[in-house]
Amino acid sequence: MKDYPVDRTLLIRRVIKAPVATIWGAWINAESLPKWWGPDGFSCRTKRIDLRQGGEWVFDMIAPDGTVFPNHHRYVLVEPQRRIEYTLLWGEDGPKHADAWVDFETVEGGTQVTLGMVMVTVEEYQNAKGFGAEALGLQTLGKLAAIIGVA
Numbered sequence: 001m002k003d004y005p006v007d008r009t010l011l012i013r014r015v016i017k018a019p020v021a022t023i024w025g026a027w028i029n030a031e032s033l034p035k036w037w038g039p040d041g042f043s044c045r046t047k048r049i050d051l052r053q054g055g056e057w058v059f060d061m062i063a064p065d066g067t068v069f070p071n072h073h074r075y076v077l078v079e080p081q082r083r084i085e086y087t088l089l090w091g092e093d094g095p096k097h098a099d100a101w102v103d104f105e106t107v108e109g110g111t112q113v114t115l116g117m118v119m120v121t122v123e124e125y126q127n128a129k130g131f132g133a134e135a136l137g138l139q140t141l142g143k144l145a146a147i148i149g150v151a
Contacts, residue, residue, distance in 0.1 A: 010137075053078040072091060083103050
């Protein structure tokens, strides 16, 4: 496993009671991903989506109160049923927020999904921790489990 700077790295893990292929299918599908991505109560409005290595997803996350959070994921690595790496930007072609990834690992009882982010700065990391990014990430994985029917 790669060494990441501990003062800027956020890791979120959840075991989902489904095979890797099922979880991968919900993650890499341009129709299903926007339906479950984001914390409870959030929705996604996609401008464009191309879920392949070299592709991108430009979208807004919309909070329950209507606040819009522009996002841009640029996919740098897609290893089927194993790993996705992407750069996370604040809005389309905006400033870089983090290098992010998701790993899928078969474990007893299902698949361990690990979301990871290395924030650009320690301050960004502290801000993410401060607003509860870990709990919000677990909510996102809970929505993934729900959409595939195992929540």
